[in-house]
Amino acid sequence: MGKGMFSVSEKQQVCQLFFVQVLLIVLMGALMTYGPEADANLPKNHTGDHGQKHVKKPDPLRVYPNIHVMIWIGFGFLMTFLRRYGQSAIGLTFLLGAILVQVAMICEGVAHIQKSSTSYLSLKSLLSADVAVATPLISMGALLGKTTYMQLVFMGILELIAFTVNKYVGEHLLMAVDAGDSMFVHAFGAYFGLAVSFVFGMKDKPKEHHLEGPSYNSDIFAMIGTVFLWLFWPSFNSAALEGDDQQRAIINTLLSISSGCVIAFATSALVSKDSKFNMVHVQNSTLAGGVAIGTAAGMMCKPVGALVVGALAGLLSVLGYKYLTPLIQKRLRIHDTCGVHNLHGMPGVLGGIFGALMAGLANEASYDYSLYEIFPARAPSSEAKLAEMRDNYGISAGLNRTAGEQAGYQLLVLAITVGIAIVSGLITGLMMRMSICGSISEEQKFDDEAHWELEEESSQESKVKEGTNCGGDQLPMAHI
Amino acid sequence: MGKGMFSVSEKQQVCQLFFVQVLLIVLMGALMTYGPEADANLPKNHTGDHGQKHVKKPDPLRVYPNIHVMIWIGFGFLMTFLRRYGQSAIGLTFLLGAILVQVAMICEGVAHIQKSSTSYLSLKSLLSADVAVATPLISMGALLGKTTYMQLVFMGILELIAFTVNKYVGEHLLMAVDAGDSMFVHAFGAYFGLAVSFVFGMKDKPKEHHLEGPSYNSDIFAMIGTVFLWLFWPSFNSAALEGDDQQRAIINTLLSISSGCVIAFATSALVSKDSKFNMVHVQNSTLAGGVAIGTAAGMMCKPVGALVVGALAGLLSVLGYKYLTPLIQKRLRIHDTCGVHNLHGMPGVLGGIFGALMAGLANEASYDYSLYEIFPARAPSSEAKLAEMRDNYGISAGLNRTAGEQAGYQLLVLAITVGIAIVSGLITGLMMRMSICGSISEEQKFDDEAHWELEEESSQESKVKEGTNCGGDQLPMAHI
Amino acid sequence: MGKGMFSVSEKQQVCQLFFVQVLLIVLMGALMTYGPEADANLPKNHTGDHGQKHVKKPDPLRVYPNIHVMIWIGFGFLMTFLRRYGQSAIGLTFLLGAILVQVAMICEGVAHIQKSSTSYLSLKSLLSADVAVATPLISMGALLGKTTYMQLVFMGILELIAFTVNKYVGEHLLMAVDAGDSMFVHAFGAYFGLAVSFVFGMKDKPKEHHLEGPSYNSDIFAMIGTVFLWLFWPSFNSAALEGDDQQRAIINTLLSISSGCVIAFATSALVSKDSKFNMVHVQNSTLAGGVAIGTAAGMMCKPVGALVVGALAGLLSVLGYKYLTPLIQKRLRIHDTCGVHNLHGMPGVLGGIFGALMAGLANEASYDYSLYEIFPARAPSSEAKLAEMRDNYGISAGLNRTAGEQAGYQLLVLAITVGIAIVSGLITGLMMRMSICGSISEEQKFDDEAHWELEEESSQESKVKEGTNCGGDQLPMAHI
Numbered sequence A, B, C: 001m002g003k004g005m006f007s008v009s010e011k012q013q014v015c016q017l018f019f020v021q022v023l024l025i026v027l028m029g030a031l032m033t034y035g036p037e038a039d040a041n042l043p044k045n046h047t048g049d050h051g052q053k054h055v056k057k058p059d060p061l062r063v064y065p066n067i068h069v070m071i072w073i074g075f076g077f078l079m080t081f082l083r084r085y086g087q088s089a090i091g092l093t094f095l096l097g098a099i100l101v102q103v104a105m106i107c108e109g110v111a112h113i114q115k116s117s118t119s120y121l122s123l124k125s126l127l128s129a130d131v132a133v134a135t136p137l138i139s140m141g142a143l144l145g146k147t148t149y150m151q152l153v154f155m156g157i158l159e160l161i162a163f164t165v166n167k168y169v170g171e172h173l174l175m176a177v178d179a180g181d182s183m184f185v186h187a188f189g190a191y192f193g194l195a196v197s198f199v200f201g202m203k204d205k206p207k208e209h210h211l212e213g214p215s216y217n218s219d220i221f222a223m224i225g226t227v228f229l230w231l232f233w234p235s236f237n238s239a240a241l242e243g244d245d246q247q248r249a250i251i252n253t254l255l256s257i258s259s260g261c262v263i264a265f266a267t268s269a270l271v272s273k274d275s276k277f278n279m280v281h282v283q284n285s286t287l288a289g290g291v292a293i294g295t296a297a298g299m300m301c302k303p304v305g306a307l308v309v310g311a312l313a314g315l316l317s318v319l320g321y322k323y324l325t326p327l328i329q330k331r332l333r334i335h336d337t338c339g340v341h342n343l344h345g346m347p348g349v350l351g352g353i354f355g356a357l358m359a360g361l362a363n364e365a366s367y368d369y370s371l372y373e374i375f376p377a378r379a380p381s382s383e384a385k386l387a388e389m390r391d392n393y394g395i396s397a398g399l400n401r402t403a404g405e406q407a408g409y410q411l412l413v414l415a416i417t418v419g420i421a422i423v424s425g426l427i428t429g430l431m432m433r434m435s436i437c438g439s440i441s442e443e444q445k446f447d448d449e450a451h452w453e454l455e456e457e458s459s460q461e462s463k464v465k466e467g468t469n470c471g472g473d474q475l476p477m478a479h480i
Helices: A010-031 A043-048 A064-081 A086-116 A123-143 A149-173 A182-203 A216-238 A243-271 A279-292 A302-332 A340-361 A370-374 A383-393 A403-433 A456-467 B010-031 B043-048 B064-081 B086-116 B123-143 B149-173 B182-203 B216-238 B243-271 B279-292 B302-332 B340-361 B370-374 B383-393 B403-433 B456-467 C010-031 C043-048 C064-081 C086-116 C123-143 C149-173 C182-203 C216-238 C243-271 C279-292 C302-332 C340-361 C370-374 C383-393 C403-433 C456-467
Strands: A032-034 A119-121 B032-034 B119-121 C032-034 C119-121
Touching (some): A064 A086, A064 A123, A064 A216, A064 C216, A086 A119, A086 A149, A123 C243, A216 A243, A216 B064, A243 A302, A243 A370, B064 B086, B064 B123, B064 B279, B119 B123, B182 B403, B216 C216, B243 B279, B243 C086, C010 C086, C010 C149, C064 C086, C064 C216, C064 C279, C086 C119, C086 C149, C149 C403, C216 C279, C302 C340
Parallel strands (some): B032 B119
């Protein structure tokens, strides 16, 4: 992989794909084993596992299938909006997801190895892997139609490594809270993808492309993705939580994403000529409320707080599509096919800030001892204060942070996240441009022909020849 | 909103949409708070909440996501069957759902305020809100393609108020049982929508419209909605139940909707020339069995009872599409775009009657003490009889109703429901016609152009110009 | 049904369809009742039902909806890939599923009647019925586009009877383990369908057909099916398991189907000219890993074992599509529309063999006493050894099998399954050819016209007449 400075053939990409899967098998074989809950050999471990007092048993099977649908159906179909790139959108999401879910398990396993010397696979790690996979899929949105599949695979692997490092720093070392991953997934994925796109734009200035638009049916296919994402967003934001925190996250997310949806529709009509809705906004900005409530999903931000932050996100997102995206493309040469900056970038940052605000307002009066479950760093560090809480509520020693300190750390982690995303994205982009994994020419962009044997061609042609005089050099209609 | 007797501009509609969301934020802020199960501040309440004996804890998270899918994917895609109205079908369901789920929470909150002086949000109220939202979406089916989006929003808000009043009367005051909401949701939604459509028909006689039909692909999109509704109907009908009642409701609903599906197919072929299936019937009447078993879903109606009522509903529904809908349109000038009378109206009434029949047959021999859980009004009112049941099974004092009385109340509530639906629908229709919320002209009907910036147009046109001589004034093919 | 040796009219098929549903109502009425968990009349049974020690209560509601989605959305949309057969694919799956789920309940009921003299309906039997329905839907894949609907119904009923017998022999009498039904569902369904197709091919040599291919949109519709099947496969393979076995089955299946997906993509590009992906492979072979891990899903096959068997299945499946299917069609005259041999047949056999291998390697060192839960026939038969295990872990007496014996029985059951599938498939095929249920002519093949009133025709024609000169005798474009 070292010095391949020349374009690789398609055959080489195929070999790389085989190689990646073989490598994953080797790594998984070397590193991973069944966790205690999935190990037939540990019956005692299994039944005695949850003996601790006040630990509510979460059942990942309740939300896991929903997250699974979001990743493959949600992201996959959301990106089918281009008129000639639908098969690639759903197909490459499928391929990328299947590879990266394995990569994410290994990354998470390695991050946990430091503690227990073995890496466990469990429903919880499957769930975390799904959430992690969302990050490179967001970045893929910025690059949709402009890369080979191996470029995406390569990007995804590097991005998951950077993601794991950043999440480890933010969550474990700096003890920031980000239940719905507004920062770790959404902001990270968006700015990483934009950084890669920036590197691509340095070489080829983004131009208008005749295939970069929807068809009537592709816009409806995309709505399959949008609506499933919208529906299961409460599961996404509450996946890592339990008990009343989980219920609150579900309620907050539903409220935020609902008001965000309404305001996105309204703003879309407001900024368009003739006050009509725009499908791009409806497919994307309607989801911004789910991103923006992410960090604070489990906090006591009140129903009205959730509604307000969702509404702001919907507004911001549509305005971003309308005014900011063209500007960024023109000035910074950053082309953003799906507009991930508007759906994940800005709403993710908004979510991080809103989370910091809520963290700054959190006190024992409104949270009782749950405060120290939700913000573990705020728990007392001294043995004296801790004793009763630990015995009765299972709360561990913390860092004795004040509300203001916690808010500061939240903002710090947001800044670090965006920073790591941009830097690692730039580096990844430069490596992707070195053509290790091939590249897509201007004519191949946004075209399924680049990746797919389109079987229908021949039968179409024969039909056109048979009975009509309007074929010409025109694209067969059914392709549109 | 008082005297706007003239057509409003599109811009005004946008402002109304913003206004509605702002109003919802204000009301939610004033009225709603987290329920005890979602409140971090009430750890004792939380763990001690379920101390009562014999109260089986339901877990709404098991069925809630399924209901969620039914409302937005199910209803949304079911209505995409029109060839040029697919984006509006899925898009307006999306918008309407996002607004009305908030309205429904507030309505339910207000209805409950009378008891506890605060209104709680919980998973249970989210679930109830989803179910409530189905009602105006059913009415929307009767009006599909003939209204502005603000007319639908306006209708939905008024309808949810009427729905809440009716459900309160039927369920709390008259103590009728309607587990799967055959009456409260299906019959109510259908007759409300038909009443509105009647008012519309008074002004404009329904005519044939060249866009009121499917395309090959739109019929397949619609099947996404049909099949998801069909699949999750057992969750819908069992959502409000627990334990063995829930299991029975799932079994009954699966049986009823399966036999209804088969009979709908068979009847569709029976009434068509050439004995072929008709997509309209398959998309809609296959679901009638789910509606018809609704009221009795949790009752001991035996597997064979569920199969029979489902089969009847499938038969009735297809015959309705074939013979009754054209008649109603011609004679009563009620145009019913999706045929909600056949899917929700008649099967809903059938469900109400079947429920009354089953209630009339219910006795302690076949239900044991569960009789008083399922029909709370039948529980003894006198302390003497009640004591043992209350202590051992948690049964509360009832009204001492006989089986026949309960059956009578069931029929009374069915009649009241249809009555309130028609009256409130007529009033709402008259208010909608006052053009507060704009209106759709004959040419704009069933056309996405009325609501959407269709971005593809320009690129299509350029392509047509490039290479073909068959463009003419014909609609671009890909739109069909 | 006795002597109808001549082609039946369409009307007769309709009557047969009504007859089948009426028969099902009668049988269900005579045989089935609510199981104890769904019976209001058995409160004591209900609460005391799970009193046994060490019996983990499974909650079928957690996975049941996912399986439900797989059967109707998964299979239904997977088969929409043909350009003019999408409505039949989704519609006939719908009809067939609704009939056969009732048939499957009755078959299972009859199989259980031998033990308890009544047949119970419960969530568990609903779940089993869904799994059983997958079998004839797999066979339908081999015949897609070449049969009347009544031929499929007829086939499905006979197949479910054979399926029930085979499963009873394999699971109860020979005590083979097949958690994910690689053998009982996948291999059985595939070889049964191929046998039927063989009989059809004896009469009409399979020819090329101009409608036997995809369109751009039909390929995307099919991906809805593929991705939902892929997503919920872990639920399918773990549906019959509990506790750690279930968790392990979920993990193993996710790993196997992920690596299978990646290798299917890679192999697809490897065997194609230009190294491009092929939609047929991506729609089908990406799922082969889920089939191949089925039998061993709950076993301790290690993460690396699951990855390897999945990768092999993906490879095998694509090679099958590329090289074996054309050969089988040419030499054996077996036409296989969806290529079920490559998705279900070979991967199912691979799964059976892998399961036997894992069974042969299973010992108490790696499974502890779970060994006797997973392989009940390996439990000691003698009272002495059994006592402690039974008291502490609820393990019943077994057949004292060694690992090698269990492996041998696994292979025996695989052979019997394929044998029964082929023999019963041949017989069923011969009966289907007797035209009791009509037949499809060469011109009607792969064409929705055979089953559906296509309403759009007339409106299309009028439009074509209005404005264009390129209609001619060409198929309307929108149909493609």
